[in-house]
Each structure stands twice: as structure tokens, then as C-alpha cells.
Amino acid sequence: MKHITIADIAREAGVSKATVSRVLSKSNLVSEKTANRISSVIEKYSYIPNVLAQGLAGKPTRNIGVIVDEFPNNFYIDLADGIDKVVSANNYTFQVMSSQWEPERELEGVHSMLKSRVDGLLITPVSCDSPAVLELKKSGIPFVLINSKSEDPDVSYVCCDNYKGGALLAEHVNSLGHEQVIIVSVFDHETVRDRIRGFEDTLRAGALPVIRYANAKTYNDGYELAPTVAEYGSITEKKTSLFVTNDYVAIGFITRFLEMGISIPRQAAVAGFDDIRLSSICRVPLTSVSQSVCEMGRTAAEYLLNLIKKSSRFPFRKLIDPHLVIRESTKM
Amino acid sequence: MKHITIADIAREAGVSKATVSRVLSKSNLVSEKTANRISSVIEKYSYIPNVLAQGLAGKPTRNIGVIVDEFPNNFYIDLADGIDKVVSANNYTFQVMSSQWEPERELEGVHSMLKSRVDGLLITPVSCDSPAVLELKKSGIPFVLINSKSEDPDVSYVCCDNYKGGALLAEHVNSLGHEQVIIVSVFDHETVRDRIRGFEDTLRAGALPVIRYANAKTYNDGYELAPTVAEYGSITEKKTSLFVTNDYVAIGFITRFLEMGISIPRQAAVAGFDDIRLSSICRVPLTSVSQSVCEMGRTAAEYLLNLIKKSSRFPFRKLIDPHLVIRESTKM
DNA sequence: CTGTTAGCGCCTTCAC
DNA sequence: GTGAAGGCGCTAACAG
Numbered sequence: 001m002k003h004i005t006i007a008d009i010a011r012e013a014g015v016s017k018a019t020v021s022r023v024l025s026k027s028n029l030v031s032e033k034t035a036n037r038i039s040s041v042i043e044k045y046s047y048i049p050n051v052l053a054q055g056l057a058g059k060p061t062r063n064i065g066v067i068v069d070e071f072p073n074n075f076y077i078d079l080a081d082g083i084d085k086v087v088s089a090n091n092y093t094f095q096v097m098s099s100q101w102e103p104e105r106e107l108e109g110v111h112s113m114l115k116s117r118v119d120g121l122l123i124t125p126v127s128c129d130s131p132a133v134l135e136l137k138k139s140g141i142p143f144v145l146i147n148s149k150s151e152d153p154d155v156s157y158v159c160c161d162n163y164k165g166g167a168l169l170a171e172h173v174n175s176l177g178h179e180q181v182i183i184v185s186v187f188d189h190e191t192v193r194d195r196i197r198g199f200e201d202t203l204r205a206g207a208l209p210v211i212r213y214a215n216a217k218t219y220n221d222g223y224e225l226a227p228t229v230a231e232y233g234s235i236t237e238k239k240t241s242l243f244v245t246n247d248y249v250a251i252g253f254i255t256r257f258l259e260m261g262i263s264i265p266r267q268a269a270v271a272g273f274d275d276i277r278l279s280s281i282c283r284v285p286l287t288s289v290s291q292s293v294c295e296m297g298r299t300a301a302e303y304l305l306n307l308i309k310k311s312s313r314f315p316f317r318k319l320i321d322p323h324l325v326i327r328e329s330t331k332m
Numbered sequence: 333m334k335h336i337t338i339a340d341i342a343r344e345a346g347v348s349k350a351t352v353s354r355v356l357s358k359s360n361l362v363s364e365k366t367a368n369r370i371s372s373v374i375e376k377y378s379y380i381p382n383v384l385a386q387g388l389a390g391k392p393t394r395n396i397g398v399i400v401d402e403f404p405n406n407f408y409i410d411l412a413d414g415i416d417k418v419v420s421a422n423n424y425t426f427q428v429m430s431s432q433w434e435p436e437r438e439l440e441g442v443h444s445m446l447k448s449r450v451d452g453l454l455i456t457p458v459s460c461d462s463p464a465v466l467e468l469k470k471s472g473i474p475f476v477l478i479n480s481k482s483e484d485p486d487v488s489y490v491c492c493d494n495y496k497g498g499a500l501l502a503e504h505v506n507s508l509g510h511e512q513v514i515i516v517s518v519f520d521h522e523t524v525r526d527r528i529r530g531f532e533d534t535l536r537a538g539a540l541p542v543i544r545y546a547n548a549k550t551y552n553d554g555y556e557l558a559p560t561v562a563e564y565g566s567i568t569e570k571k572t573s574l575f576v577t578n579d580y581v582a583i584g585f586i587t588r589f590l591e592m593g594i595s596i597p598r599q600a601a602v603a604g605f606d607d608i609r610l611s612s613i614c615r616v617p618l619t620s621v622s623q624s625v626c627e628m629g630r631t632a633a634e635y636l637l638n639l640i641k642k643s644s645r646f647p648f649r650k651l652i653d654p655h656l657v658i659r660e661s662t663k664m
Numbered sequence: 665c666t667g668t669t670a671g672c673g674c675c676t677t678c679a680c
Numbered sequence: 681g682t683g684a685a686g687g688c689g690c691t692a693a694c695a696g
Binding site for chain 1: 380381382383384385387388393395402403404405406408409410412413416420425426427428429430443444445446447448449467470551583587609610613614615626
Binding site for chain 3: 015016017018019022029030031034053055056057058
């Protein structure tokens with residue numbers, strides 16, 4: 001089944017390809033009469049111009065690339081939603097890839113996107129100086145980092161103010177007046193480090209050293225880790241505040257604690273970060289720091305479109321303001 | 333910043349464009365020596381061929397389109413994950429759009445995808461005979477329906493066996509021996525209708541009429557609707573089984589019931605459908621019918637790639653087998 | 665207002 | 681093995 005082309009339309013309408021092209025791009029240098037005639041032919045054959053050819057001939061593809069770390073986390077849903085809202089409203093499309101947290105895969109993703117001539121790129125980079133980001137800079141294509149900051153004055157980003165989020169939480173924890181504080185760092189990423197820095201800087205003295213636990217990304221990981229932490233911190237003896245740097249994992253902790261007979265928040269107060277949907281619905285609703293991921297997606301997409309339109313040549317940088325949501329898991 | 337082209341490489345390597353093109357497509361009609369020379373030039377300039385031009389010249393784009401109803405639901409995450417797995421493993425990319433459940437938007441989506449010359453298309457259609465699906469058939473492009481079935485012998489689909497899922501649940505409910513059964517149909521979609529049919533066909537007599545409630549898609553909708561249903565069904569007087577055709581909404585019901593002092597499952601047993609992550613973690617873990625959405629995505633993508641490769645000209649049809657997960661919300 | 669003429673970057677015969 | 685030439689479908693000057 002052969003695709004019909006602009007030439008077919010032109011022939012049928014008895015005009016030149018150029019004229020058809022003009023009505024396609026809504027140029028008003030065409031008499032209304034011929035424009036109508038052409039339009040009806042286009043209708044008749046339900047002709048759809050070939051974007052590849054258009055792109056090759058110099059028009060922007062109106063397609064942007066999105067590279068995320070992985071799909072199956074709550075972050076991506078909201079992000080996609082936010083991006084979709086502005087992208088589709090502006091008649092752009094987007095294609096997605098996942099890096100699976102692997103820098104090489106991320107780089108491949110960038111190459112693949114570049115190959116297909118996206119007009120711009122949104123990326124939640126594995127790290128702010130991963131090869132992919134460097135490659136993007138070299139390429140000269142507009143791009144915006146999401147959930148990552150950059151020292152480089154030329155790169156745009158949208159990120160939650162994780163430092164502040166950590167600080168907010170620490171203030172709350174301070175007010176709880178517990179005998180000890182345990183921090184579980186579940187994942188090694190710049191955003192997580194910021195959360196912890198903000199938390200530690202604001203916390204009154206007396207915190208236990210941070211427990212680092214790489215790759216505790218899931219509910220199950222938290223569930224598994226809970227007994228170790230309980231023992232390490234002698235939670236049954238000292239009133240404890242526990243800060244887990246990620247909600248999903250925090251909920252795993254809570255579930256296990258309850259099973260172990262540790263009462264939340266009486267014996268141990270637990271707080272998370274991200275304020276995912278689950279957090280308000282789970283067994284003991286979780287105190288958490290909320291960052292609007294959907295807004296992040298929206299903002300980043302808007303920035304990117306601006307960069308593409310060259311409405312501004314300056315990079316955009318935005319720290320989204322987090323806020324604290326106090327729920328039962330820390331209510332004394 | 334000008335893109336370097338095949339001509340640049342050819343010149344630099346002292347060969348013709350054709351030869352470069354040959355090494356690009358790994359043709360073995362090139363002497364190893366020149367091939368190596370060309371490769372190193374390609375390396376040196378980190379040259380990336382222009383997919384638009386390649387596509388225009390007749391090569392497949394290796395890009396497939398995915399149209400989903402909306403992003404912010406649990407379905408999409410797992411679907412994207414499944415699709416990504418097979419698509420990226422086969423060196424394809426994909427672009428996504430959301431229909432927002434609007435048939436016109438869905439149709440636009442198809443057009444947009446067609447315009448950008450995707451090699452094939454995956455879609456969770458608003459309905460199996462929406463204009464978008466018709467258009468797809470007309471276009472002749474390979475496509476697979478997800479979460480929808482079709483009578484049409486020419487169209488491929490991957491769908492959960494929702495009828496069976498409903499039946500499984502009904503058997504369980506039968507064993508509970510309640511005084512009444514209430515069905516809340518939260519959403520008007522063919523899959524939901526199948527669930528209910530399966531449920532009703534298998535249920536022993538004595539069920540209350542189905543309560544239809546369009547657009548109850550969210551947790552909050554369930555939360556709001558709960559009192560009405562409780563009153564309508566005199567839940568406080570009769571031991572009741574409640575089947576809500578969607579987990580997220582079911583959890584909203586449960587939360588509100590608990591607040592109203594209705595004990596789950598003693599006074600009312602509640603079951604859902606989908607087995608989303610939340611269901612095992614929420615306050616009263618929810619009995620639900622599990623369909624592996626990730627598998628659905630994977631299977632659909634595999635089918636599509638087969639169709640694209642023309643390994644088979646026959647449409648594929650697959651009903652994914654659901655299974656029942658019994659949790660506290662119905663444990664007597 | 666409309667048609668003509670060049671490309672855009674690549675692939676694919678067809679010769680050599 | 682390799683090069684030359686034509687064409688994929690469209691847009692963007694440049695003429696009328």
C-alpha cells in the first residue's frame with residue numbers, strides 16, 4: 001500500500017507541489033479558492049505529509065526526547081503526565097527511553113535520540129556529569145536536566161530543592177525530641193545526598209551515624225532491612241526517629257516494624273521523602289516531604305520548548321519548593 | 333553547529349558516499365581495509381547518520397508508536413516497562429502519546445504517529461472500534477491492541493481474560509456465603525464489562541443489581557461514593573460482599589468504610605481488580621484479580637515486532653491468564 | 665498568488 | 681570492491 005505524496009495531491013488538484021506545501025503550513029499566500037480545493041483533495045485522500053521528508057527539508061520535527069532512569073517507579077508516572085500536558089498542548093510529540101541507571105545505556109539513548117533528530121531533550125541523568133550530559137552539550141541540541149542540578153552555567157535544569165526538603169524534615173524531627181535519630185540512605189544519587197545534607201545540617205546534635213544502604217530501592221528492600229536497623233539502633237530501648245530517604249522503602253520499613261511489634265510512631269517515628277500516592281493510604285500514613293513531580297515535568301518541558309523556540313538563550317534553572325506533609329507516622 | 337553528513341565522512345576517508353553507506357549497514361561488500369579506515373573516520377567525528385534521511389530513503393525507522401489512555405495510572409507504568417524491555421532489546425525506540433480517553437485525541441495521536449512514520453503501533457484503545465483503530469486498519473501499518481479485544485479477524489490484540497477474572501472472583505465470593513453482593517462498576521470500558529459479566533455469570537443468585545457509576549476512576553471517587561453505597565445496600569444490616577471493578581477505587585471505599593466504623597472484612601468484604609502494588613500494602617490488604625500488565629506490554633511488543641518483520645502475516649491474539657490473590661479484605 | 669528549481673542526507677541500483 | 685546517479689517527499693528561495 002503506497003503512501004500518497006504531496007505530488008499526488010498537487011496533480012489531483014491541478015497545482016504545484018509548492019502550493020500544496022503552502023496550505024500545509026498554513027501560509028496565507030494562497031488564494032482562498034485554491035486553498036479550499038487543495039484542502040478537499042487532502043481530505044479525500046486523507047493525506048498525511050511525511051514528517052521524515054519535512055524534517056529532512058529543514059523543518060523542526062516537533063518531537064522531543066525524554067530519557068528517564070527507569071519506568072517502574074512512581075516518579076516516572078507523574079513526570080510523564082506533566083511532560084505530556086505541555087508537550088501535547090504545543091503540538092509536539094515525545095519519545096522515551098530508559099537508562100536503567102547505566103551510564104552507557106544512557107549515552108546510547110542520547111545517541112539514538114540525536115539520530116532521530118529530536119528538537120530537544122529532557123533527561124533525568126544518572127549523574128549531572130555523566131557522559132550522556134557531556135555528549136548533549138557537545139551536540140548543541142537544547143536540553144533540560146530533570147531531578148539533577150549542574151554547576152555548569154550553560155545547562156538548564158529543574159530539580160527539587162532537596163537540601164531544603166531535608167532541612168524541613170529535620171526541623172520537624174527536632175520538635176519530636178527523640179533520643180536518637182537514624183538516617184537510612186537508600187540509594188546513591190545526588191538528590192539523596194542533598195536530602196541528607198539538609199537533614200544533618202539542620203538536625204540538633206545526637207543523631208546516629210547515617211546508615212548507608214545502596215540499592216535499597218524497593219518496598220521489599222526496606223522490609224528486609226528493617227530488622228537490621230532495629231537491632232543496630234536498639235530501637236526497642238530508645239525512642240527513635242527514622243528518616244528513610246525514599247517513601248517506598250520507608251513503607252517497607254513500617255510494615256516490617258509493625259510485624260515485629262514495634263509501634264509506629266510511639267516507639268519509632270518514621271519519615272520518608274517524595275510523598276508518593278501510597279504514603280497517604282498505607283497502613284500508617286507516612287510523614288513525607290512532597291515534591292511535585294508533575295510540576296517538575298511541566299516546568300522542564302516548558303523550559304525546553306522555550307529553548308527550542310530560542311525565546312531565550314539563557315539557561316533556565318529552577319529549584320522546586322518542597323513542603324512537609326505530616327501524617328500519623330510521626331504524630332506523637 | 334552544522335551536522336556532519338555522510339559526504340563529509342566520504343571525503344575525509346577518500347571514498348564515495350556509497351561505500352560509507354555500505355559500512356553503515358554492515359554490508360560485507362567492502363574490503364576490510366577501507367572499512368576500517370572509514371570506521372575510524374566515523375569514530376573521529378562521532379558521526380551519527382540522520383535517521384530522517386535514512387527513513388526517507390526507504391529504511392524502516394525502527395521507531396514504534398505507543399498510544400495509551402493516560403499516564404497517571406498504574407497500568408501505564410508496568411506497560412511501559414514491559415514494552416521498553418523488548419523494544420530496546422531489539423534496538424527499536426518508541427514514542428508515546430496519551431488519548432486522555434478522548435476518541436478524537438486518540439485519532440489525532442494515530443495521525444501524528446503515522447506522520448512520523450513509525451514502523452508499527454501499540455495502542456490501548458478507548459474502544460475496540462474507535463475511529464483510531466479503523467484508521468489504523470486503513471493505513472496498513474502493523475499494530476497491536478492492548479487491553480482490548482476485537483472481533484475483527486485481522487487485528488492483533490493482547491488482553492487480560494477479564495471474563496475469567498470476574499468468574500474467579502465470583503467463585504471466591506460464593507464461598508464467602510454472604511447475604512448480599514454489590515457490584516460497583518466504576519468505569520465504562522469493555523474490559524470492565526467483561527469482568528462484570530464473568531462475575532455475574534458465575535455468582536450464585538441473590539446479588540443486588542449492579543451499581544453503575546461512571547468516571548469513578550480514582551481513590552477519591554471511591555472514597556466519596558462509599559457512603560451512598562453503604563446506605564443503598566444497608567451494609568450495616570446485611571453481611572455484604574462488595575466487588576469494585578478497580579483496585580484503586582476499591583481502596584478508596586475501604587478507607588471510607590473504616591472511617592464510618594464499618595469493619596472489613598467482618599461486616600463487608602471488599603474485592604478489587606488489577607492487583608496494583610498498593611493493594612498488598614494498604615491498610616486492609618485487598619483481595620484482587622491479578623493481571624500481569626508488564627507481561628501484557630512485553631507480549632504485545634513482541635507480537636508487533638513479529639508483525640513488522642513479517643515473520644507472520646497472521647494476526648496474533650492472546651488472552652493473558654488472570655489469577656486471584658486473596659488477602660485480608662475478604663478473609664473471614 | 666503560483667510555479668520552478670534546488671537541495672536536505674541517505675540508500676540503492678547500475679555500471680565499472 | 682567501489683563510484684556515479686537517481687530518487688525518497690518535502691520545503692524554501694527565486695522567479696514570474
